Each structure stands twice: as structure tokens, then as C-alpha cells.
Amino acid sequence: MxxxxxxxxxxxxxxxxxxxxxxxxxxxxxxxxxxxxxxxxxxxxxxxxxxxxxxxxxxxxxxxxxxxxxxxxxxxxxxxxxxxxxxxxxxxxxxxxxxxxxxxxxxxDLFDARFKEEYGYGMYENVVTSAELERMFREGRVAMRSGEAPKRVAILHCVGSRDEKVGQNHCSKVCCITGIKQAIELTEAVPGVQVTNFYMDLRAFGNGYEELYRRSQVEHGVTYVRGRISEAGETLDKRIQLKVEDTLVGRPLRLTVDMLVLLVGMRxxxxxxxxxxxxxxxxxxxxxxxxxxxxxxxxxxxxxxxxxxxxxxxxxxxxxxxxxxxxxxxxxxx
Structure with a gap:
């Protein structure tokens, strides 16, 4: 030896x-x-x-x-x-x-989003993971499966994190700031796109994180909604229809987006x-x-x-x- x-x-x-x-x-x-x-x-x-x-x-x-x-x-x-x-x-x-x-x-390992069947990953072509969106950024083009640029994007936090149903109770620590970062990059890659982040709690704890969160709203128009997506469905034109409960105001929401991004956690x-x-x-x-x-x-x-x-x-x-x-x-x- x-x-x-x-x-x-x-x-x-x-x-x-x-x-x-x-x-x-x-x-x-x-x-x-x-x-x-x-x-x-x-x-x-x-x-x-x-x-x-x-x-x-x-x-x-x-x-x-x-x-x-x-x-x-x-x-x-x-x-x-x-x-x-x-x-x-x-x-x-x-x-x-x-x-x-x-x-x-x-x-x-990244959480396999197929275990969250209610979000349609693997079934609906315009439901992607944060890792797949990152690959689009690397390739220099963010697009739906049809090749068109999305006009409205939803980002869902805590997919495979803080979730007893899939046995992943822990926080993945970097998903919140990743969602903020990717929301900004979406607005830079696709001019005019509307981005909405759906979160349980925003944990922007690190140096520069809170500043990035504020900048995403003030300079890039990113919207944040405290709530969970209960169900995602696909429309005839391959857009994604979401059912959400806004937990801050206590009311249900329905909206349709061109792309749903799932922020998958660490396992x-x-x-x-x-x-x-x-x-x-x-x-x-x-x-x-x-x-x-x-x-x-x-x-x-x-x-x-x-x-x-x-x-x-x-x-x-x-x-x-x-x-x-x-x-x-x-x-x-x-």
C-alpha cells in the first residue's frame, strides 16, 4: 500500500x-x-x-x-x-x-420530479426541472417544446424538499435562491416574459441573497406568491393550467402558463x-x-x-x- x-x-x-x-x-x-x-x-x-x-x-x-x-x-x-x-x-x-x-x-442526487405526479413532469412537455432550465441557459435559448419562447413562466419551489409524502423532510437550502436567480435569468433571456415564483417560505439567508430577491422584483418584475400548486394540467395547446392556493390571502387561484419550472431539491x-x-x-x-x-x-x-x-x-x-x-x-x- x-x-x-x-x-x-x-x-x-x-x-x-x-x-x-x-x-x-x-x-x-x-x-x-x-x-x-x-x-x-x-x-x-x-x-x-x-x-x-x-x-x-x-x-x-x-x-x-x-x-x-x-x-x-x-x-x-x-x-x-x-x-x-x-x-x-x-x-x-x-x-x-x-x-x-x-x-x-x-x-x-437531484430529486426525481416524476414522484410528484400532480405536477405532470414526464407527462406534459412544458413542465421542466430547474436543472433542465439551466441547460437551456447554457445552450443560449429558452424555449417551449414547440420552439416558441414562453411568455409566462411559473417556478415552483420545494419540489422534493420539506415534503413528508415523498420522504424528503429536509430543506435543500439552495432552492430558494436558485429560483430567484433563474427568475432573473428568464427575464434576461426572454424579453417581456412574466415570471411568478410559488413558494412555501423564502429562505434568502446568505450574503447578497436578500439583495438579489429585491432586485428580482424591482428591476425584473418577478412576482412572488406564497402558496402551493395543488394540481397542474395540460391544455389543448400544450400550455400548463395551474390550481394554486394563495396562503397569504387564503384564496384559490387559477392561472395558465407556457412553462412550469420545478425547483428540484437535493436528496x-x-x-x-x-x-x-x-x-x-x-x-x-x-x-x-x-x-x-x-x-x-x-x-x-x-x-x-x-x-x-x-x-x-x-x-x-x-x-x-x-x-x-x-x-x-x-x-x-x-
Whole structure:
């Protein structure tokens, strides 16, 4: 076994930053990524909140920091085992990777909106997810399936978050600000479009978030309605008819839009149940201590970073990746 090798499971933001930081600490990091290329979810986004920085700029910086680090792509890890002198990670195809320690940076999965049948995702052609809308932004054209630009768009918050019916009770933390960001970008991409956001509670907690929320209303004319969409139906001309209850005024609403965007939340990936590590009530990996040992798992030699332990922003993810490198150096020096 290479004594100084540290396995980094996951090649997204947390994985790339952790690998770069581990190398700076004198270790030999090795990234194992299940997809064909590193970058994670951020690599599929156009612009990022709250500054609307291009996501590719973040990926480019992280990639530059991890340049030259060994990796295996297209390789899905199914279990991580502690050993007497380190850890062993086992891939779905039987490959075994050994190291002094492992950083689990496996990220999150997006909630499958088909489980919310009342919104018609997968049945109605102009019901899309926030991830699909982001792809339209990247491609430079927002359009309905017919090719026409939408004139009226509804954005629904908390799809697959704070929802007992689908077993996703937790808040996904970034959906509110993503909905605000995407509403602004819709008005920039489609001049004259009317955008309405339907929300349970607006949680604009971060630096610049409240300012972005206010700007979306004042400068871009975005409307916000506190309420839930109870049902979505498709009209003969493929528009989406919505039944909503405005919970602020206590009355039902009906409106028809050209496109419905579902802000899908973060859910724990399947590996959280297969790795053999303790998990939290929300399904994500559990840290050793949620206050003072947030990047250490309860299992010796196995560490956690980023959204492996739950929803986080990119900045929080980067900070955890830096912290985990320092923690590993401290522990292995004992």
C-alpha cells in the first residue's frame, strides 16, 4: 500500500478542492469519480448565485488546482472498508483502491420530479426541472417544446424538499435562491416574459441573497406568491393550467402558463446506504459530531466533505474540502 495515498471518492467541487488541498499538505491524493468526467452538478450549470458568475469559471479554477492528480473516472465505488493500516474502496466492477485514508465527497442526487405526479413532469412537455432550465441557459435559448419562447413562466419551489409524502423532510437550502436567480435569468433571456415564483417560505439567508430577491422584483418584475400548486394540467395547446392556493390571502387561484419550472431539491445518493457508514435522518452521511467534528465520519480513517453530509452552497463545500485536508494531516501525524 502507498503509505501517503489518500482516496478521494467523488470528483465534484468537494472532491477536486480536497484533492488539491491534500496535495499541498504533502499527500498523494487519488480521485475516483463515477462519471466520465469530473465537475459534478456545477459543471452542468450556467451561472451561479448570487453574483451570476459563470459556473465554468469555478470548474476551471478547481480543475487547475487538481491538475496532474491521479484519477479513475467512470468508476463507481460501492463500499469503503477500514483496514488496520488504512482503508480500501471497492468499485462496482470489483476494482480495489487502497489508501491511508479516504475522503467521501460523493455529493447529492437531484430529486426525481416524476414522484410528484400532480405536477405532470414526464407527462406534459412544458413542465421542466430547474436543472433542465439551466441547460437551456447554457445552450443560449429558452424555449417551449414547440420552439416558441414562453411568455409566462411559473417556478415552483420545494419540489422534493420539506415534503413528508415523498420522504424528503429536509430543506435543500439552495432552492430558494436558485429560483430567484433563474427568475432573473428568464427575464434576461426572454424579453417581456412574466415570471411568478410559488413558494412555501423564502429562505434568502446568505450574503447578497436578500439583495438579489429585491432586485428580482424591482428591476425584473418577478412576482412572488406564497402558496402551493395543488394540481397542474395540460391544455389543448400544450400550455400548463395551474390550481394554486394563495396562503397569504387564503384564496384559490387559477392561472395558465407556457412553462412550469420545478425547483428540484437535493436528496442523498444511493451510496449513502451501501457504504456501510452511519447516516442521518435525511439519508446523508452522518459526521462524527455535528458541531466540532463535521468532516470526520464515525469510522476511523474515513472523512466527509461537501454535500455528502447534506445540502450546502459551493462556498461551504469548498471550506469543508480545505478543512478535511488539514484534519487528515493532523490525524495521520499522531
Amino acid at each position: 502507498t503509505q501517503e495515498r489518500i482516496l478521494v471518492i467523488g470528483g465534484g467541487v468537494a472532491g477536486m478542492q480536497a484533492a488539491a488541498a491534500l496535495r499541498e499538505e504533502g499527500f498523494e491524493p487519488f480521485i475516483i469519480e463515477k462519471e466520465k468526467a469530473a465537475g459534478g452538478h456545477v459543471a452542468r450549470w450556467d451561472r451561479l448565485f448570487p453574483t451570476q458568475l459563470r459556473a465554468q469559471e469555478v470548474i476551471d479554477r478547481l480543475s487547475a488546482g487538481a491538475e496532474g492528480i491521479g484519477s479513475a473516472t467512470g468508476c463507481e465505488i460501492v463500499s469503503v472498508l477500514p483496514e488496520a493500516d488504512g482503508v480500501t474502496a471497492i468499485a462496482a466492477d470489483g476494482q480495489r483502491f487502497e489508501g491511508r485514508a479516504a475522503v467521501v465527497a460523493t455529493g447529492f 442523498a445518493p444511493g451510496c449513502c446506504s451501501s457504504f456501510g457508514l452511519p447516516t442521518q435522518e435525511n439519508g446523508f452521511f452522518a459526521p462524527r459530531d455535528p458541531y466540532v467534528e463535521t468532516v470526520a465520519s464515525p469510522v476511523r480513517g474515513i472523512y466527509l466533505a461537501g454535500t455528502a453530509t447534506g445540502p450546502k452552497t459551493i462556498g461551504e463545500t469548498v471550506n469543508e474540502a480545505l478543512a478535511v485536508a488539514r484534519r487528515i494531516k493532523r490525524d495521520l501525524a499522531k
